[in-house]
Amino acid sequence: MSGSLEYGVSLYSYTGEYGVTMTLDDCIEDVADLGATGLEILGEAHIEDYPNPPTAWLDAWFERLDRFGLTPTCYGSWVDHRRFPGRDITEDEAVQQLETDIRLAARLGFKYVRPKLGVVTADLEPHPVWEPATLRVLDLAEQQDVIICPEIHWPSVIRSKVVDDYIALIERTGTKHFGLLMDTGVFQTSMHHRSGGVPSRMGRGSARPPITPVVPVSDLEDVLQHVVHVQAKFYEIDDELQDHYIPWAEFLEVLVRRGWSGFLSSEYEGDYATGRAADQLRRQHALLRTLVAKETS
Amino acid sequence: MSGSLEYGVSLYSYTGEYGVTMTLDDCIEDVADLGATGLEILGEAHIEDYPNPPTAWLDAWFERLDRFGLTPTCYGSWVDHRRFPGRDITEDEAVQQLETDIRLAARLGFKYVRPKLGVVTADLEPHPVWEPATLRVLDLAEQQDVIICPEIHWPSVIRSKVVDDYIALIERTGTKHFGLLMDTGVFQTSMHHRSGGVPSRMGRGSARPPITPVVPVSDLEDVLQHVVHVQAKFYEIDDELQDHYIPWAEFLEVLVRRGWSGFLSSEYEGDYATGRAADQLRRQHALLRTLVAKETS
Amino acid sequence: MLDTTMIQTRGFKNTPGGFELRLRLPYYRGLWAGLIEGVTVTVDGETFAPEDAHWTIGELRGPLREIAASESARWPVDVAAVIGLRRDQPLSIGFHDVAAELAIQMSYIPEELQPTLWTEQRRLVVSR
Amino acid sequence: MLDTTMIQTRGFKNTPGGFELRLRLPYYRGLWAGLIEGVTVTVDGETFAPEDAHWTIGELRGPLREIAASESARWPVDVAAVIGLRRDQPLSIGFHDVAAELAIQMSYIPEELQPTLWTEQRRLVVSR
Numbered sequence: 101m102s103g104s105l106e107y108g109v110s111l112y113s114y115t116g117e118y119g120v121t122m123t124l125d126d127c128i129e130d131v132a133d134l135g136a137t138g139l140e141i142l143g144e145a146h147i148e149d150y151p152n153p154p155t156a157w158l159d160a161w162f163e164r165l166d167r168f169g170l171t172p173t174c175y176g177s178w179v180d181h182r183r184f185p186g187r188d189i190t191e192d193e194a195v196q197q198l199e200t201d202i203r204l205a206a207r208l209g210f211k212y213v214r215p216k217l218g219v220v221t222a223d224l225e226p227h228p229v230w231e232p233a234t235l236r237v238l239d240l241a242e243q244q245d246v247i248i249c250p251e252i253h254w255p256s257v258i259r260s261k262v263v264d265d266y267i268a269l270i271e272r273t274g275t276k277h278f279g280l281l282m283d284t285g286v287f288q289t290s291m292h293h294r295s296g297g298v299p300s301r302m303g304r305g306s307a308r309p310p311i312t313p314v315v316p317v318s319d320l321e322d323v324l325q326h327v328v329h330v331q332a333k334f335y336e337i338d339d340e341l342q343d344h345y346i347p348w349a350e351f352l353e354v355l356v357r358r359g360w361s362g363f364l365s366s367e368y369e370g371d372y373a374t375g376r377a378a379d380q381l382r383r384q385h386a387l388l389r390t391l392v393a394k395e396t397s
Numbered sequence: 398m399s400g401s402l403e404y405g406v407s408l409y410s411y412t413g414e415y416g417v418t419m420t421l422d423d424c425i426e427d428v429a430d431l432g433a434t435g436l437e438i439l440g441e442a443h444i445e446d447y448p449n450p451p452t453a454w455l456d457a458w459f460e461r462l463d464r465f466g467l468t469p470t471c472y473g474s475w476v477d478h479r480r481f482p483g484r485d486i487t488e489d490e491a492v493q494q495l496e497t498d499i500r501l502a503a504r505l506g507f508k509y510v511r512p513k514l515g516v517v518t519a520d521l522e523p524h525p526v527w528e529p530a531t532l533r534v535l536d537l538a539e540q541q542d543v544i545i546c547p548e549i550h551w552p553s554v555i556r557s558k559v560v561d562d563y564i565a566l567i568e569r570t571g572t573k574h575f576g577l578l579m580d581t582g583v584f585q586t587s588m589h590h591r592s593g594g595v596p597s598r599m600g601r602g603s604a605r606p607p608i609t610p611v612v613p614v615s616d617l618e619d620v621l622q623h624v625v626h627v628q629a630k631f632y633e634i635d636d637e638l639q640d641h642y643i644p645w646a647e648f649l650e651v652l653v654r655r656g657w658s659g660f661l662s663s664e665y666e667g668d669y670a671t672g673r674a675a676d677q678l679r680r681q682h683a684l685l686r687t688l689v690a691k692e693t694s
Numbered sequence: 695m696l697d698t699t700m701i702q703t704r705g706f707k708n709t710p711g712g713f714e715l716r717l718r719l720p721y722y723r724g725l726w727a728g729l730i731e732g733v734t735v736t737v738d739g740e741t742f743a744p745e746d747a748h749w750t751i752g753e754l755r756g757p758l759r760e761i762a763a764s765e766s767a768r769w770p771v772d773v774a775a776v777i778g779l780r781r782d783q784p785l786s787i788g789f790h791d792v793a794a795e796l797a798i799q800m801s802y803i804p805e806e807l808q809p810t811l812w813t814e815q816r817r818l819v820v821s822r
Numbered sequence: 823m824l825d826t827t828m829i830q831t832r833g834f835k836n837t838p839g840g841f842e843l844r845l846r847l848p849y850y851r852g853l854w855a856g857l858i859e860g861v862t863v864t865v866d867g868e869t870f871a872p873e874d875a876h877w878t879i880g881e882l883r884g885p886l887r888e889i890a891a892s893e894s895a896r897w898p899v900d901v902a903a904v905i906g907l908r909r910d911q912p913l914s915i916g917f918h919d920v921a922a923e924l925a926i927q928m929s930y931i932p933e934e935l936q937p938t939l940w941t942e943q944r945r946l947v948v949s950r
């Protein structure tokens with residue numbers, strides 16, 4: 101089975117530049133300029149007056165897609181279960197949030213919606229509202245022709261209860277509108293420490309996040325049939341066009357051998373120095389295209 | 398005689414940021430935010446589709462003046478006598494350029510127009526077209542209620558043939574629509590070497606600019622009665638709020654003692670690092686206001 | 695456009711009865727107002743409590759708890775918030791050491807590790 | 823917005839029959855097109871003569887001498903120009919050393935010191 105890999109960029113990559121040195125126009129133009137065809141956004145970051153963008157914003161959105169020849173890929177959303185101080189959101193509120201984003205994503209032409217779910221325990225168990233709320237919006241997803249795809253994201257790993265539960269939901273319901281989003285940060289072989297940005301720390305107490313094991317790329321084989329979108333998370337491509345954090349050759353070998361089709365949507369998460377995102381994205385696309393050309397030749 | 402000093406900023410100050418980290422909106426908002434009331438621009442830098450700004454640009458211009466409580470002070474213009482390759486501009490063309498800028502400046506509400514004149518010799522003699530062309534636009538300046546004020550700018554000095562010729566023109570014609578603009582860079586006590594920006598050099602030959610003497614602030618006394626506007630050129634205010642390049646105390650002492658009225662319009666010309674212009678302008682205004690308060694108390 | 699820093703250069707100034715400063719959200723997306731716990735501002739060692747801060751986020755104005763009472767209230771990622779604080783004397787012309795600690799709830803981080811605290815100190819100028 | 827550098831990151835790429843790159847005016851104001859003498863581009867040691875450059879400045883397109891034939895033609899300071907150059911082979915995917923020397927007439931500097939030359943070298947990536 102022969103797959104087709106396409107190249108995209110998530111505007112998350114421009115976090116250090118967005119609103120500082122780059123407008124939304126600049127970001128979208130940059131994605132097209134570097135030769136990508138897939139455009140990923142974060143609803144709560146990039147849509148003016150989210151979740152109710154003005155007509156002028158919508159007009160500009162479609163005009164840009166057309167002018168730059170870009171296809172909307174994935175729309176990032178959040179289910180913030182601590183949104184109301186003092187209590188967790190209810191199932192109805194979670195459904196409402198999901199519906200809002202599914203409708204808005206579909207309206208903008210996206211095929212994938214990634215809801216980021218809240219966690220309730222130190223070992224990153226998702227808030228229990230995820231499953232009933234998801235089940236209640238599957239029909240809307242079908243009607244709007246989008247696939248809901250929670251993200252497998254560091255420090256979560258592939259072999260975990262949460263991923264098993266996602267797959268069980270797919271198998272139990274037989275839905276075509278739920279899948280997995282694979283963030284390649286899961287496969288990082290060493291930890292990148294970003295420079296720049298405003299210093300932050302977690303909490304006022306002494307709790308610390310868990311130590312995360314290195315996830316072998318081979319773990320991807322077990323779940324790949326359910327992966328509908330890849331966020332090609334990366335931190336730094338060096339001056340020799342090498343990435344010392346993400347094992348791209350191994351990762352792409354699996355995708356090509358298995359004939360996986362879909363978008364590799366770049367998520368730059370490295371240093372914040374001005375101008376670095378645009379340069380690093382070009383380096384990554386040069387690296388990915390070079391490796392894929394080798395795999396497929 | 399008691400004068401009144403007012404504080405302004407020239408958008409020239411944001412050269413390192415304009416179009417990079419700051420829009421025109423940002424620049425104008427910053428001027429108001431730092432407590433200035435006078436706004437100076439460069440026609441050829443800041444006016445969209447110069448010299449024919451669209452209606453929307455004009456509307457936004459007046460809306461901002463109103464919202465931020467800013468008064469247009471000086472409009473910088475150029476008479477580029479080498480504008481047409483292979484020949485100098487004619488007197489008619491110089492008149493046309495001056496007329497264009499006088500009309501546009503007046504339309505935007507400016508009171509002063511600074512034409513930057515081309516030079517023809519190594520000792521900075523202005524192109525001879527300046528005098529007949531100026532004489533031909535004095536009536537228009539009167540009609541448009543603006544004062545034409547060529548700039549005394551480093552490496553030119555106050556005691557020079559060109560300044561004598563300017564004053565002679567005023568005395569001979571008795572015009573109220575021609576004056577002098579004093580750029581405080583003339584009084585620099587040492588040379589600042591700016592870092593950042595794109596490296597440039599003059600020419601492919603071996604010619605080098607003249608060595609410029611230090612101009613004592615006392616020279617200002619001779620010409621002050623003709624000075625209609627001050628560009629408060631500066632390079633760096635240090636972490637103790639001291640300026641080691643421009644002798645502000647001496648300069649302001651003369652202005653206050655002589656009862657000079659008008660705008661001190663800041664021209665930051667220091668290092669180009671991002672964010673530096675906005676910080677340095679605030680330092681300079683803090684310094685100028687502190688010194689003036691001392692002089693007048 | 696915004697400064698990279700959380701505390702913006704533009705916006706720090708005396709106001710009638712106090713002073714104000716501007717903060718950007720040092721995060722990659724906008725947030726529902728209820729996720730913002732508050733900001734503690736310190737100027738030259740003088741600390742201003744989060745509950746005394748008057749917030750302006752675009753058209754939204756008031757104490758944070760009043761702003762967050764509207765379920766649709768958001769802090770967009772590309773909009774700086776103006777934080778107004780009361781002070782008897784105006785800040786002097788010249789340099790001031792300004793610090794801010796912004797506390798936010800990140801739903802996808804376990805609660806025992808929350809709030810996430812962003813802290814920054816800058817030397818800013820009062821220019822008039 | 824523009825990069826601080828004269829040679830912009832955005833815009834360097836292969837085109838049918840050659841490649842292009844974008845330049846900003848590294849100056850503080852826009853200029854009448856007749857004041858621009860030209861740009862010499864070098865990629866990995868291969869030099870492209872100024873007279874072979876195809877310019878695009880907003881709506882204006884063509885060799886510089888044709889653009890400057892219109893007396894109203896300008897290069898605004900906040901608009902990057904696209905410089906198109908012919909090349910038989912596309913540039914390879916990966917890094918390239920790109921240099922540009924931009925020559926401009928400054929009327930207020932004595933002619934014997936002109937043109938003013940801005941030079942810059944950057945390492946840019948062809949990404950596809």
Ligand SMILES: [Mn+2]
Nearest residue numbers: 283331333367
């Ligand atoms: Mn991701």
Ligand SMILES: [Mn+2]
Nearest residue numbers: 580628630664
């Ligand atoms: Mn000046």
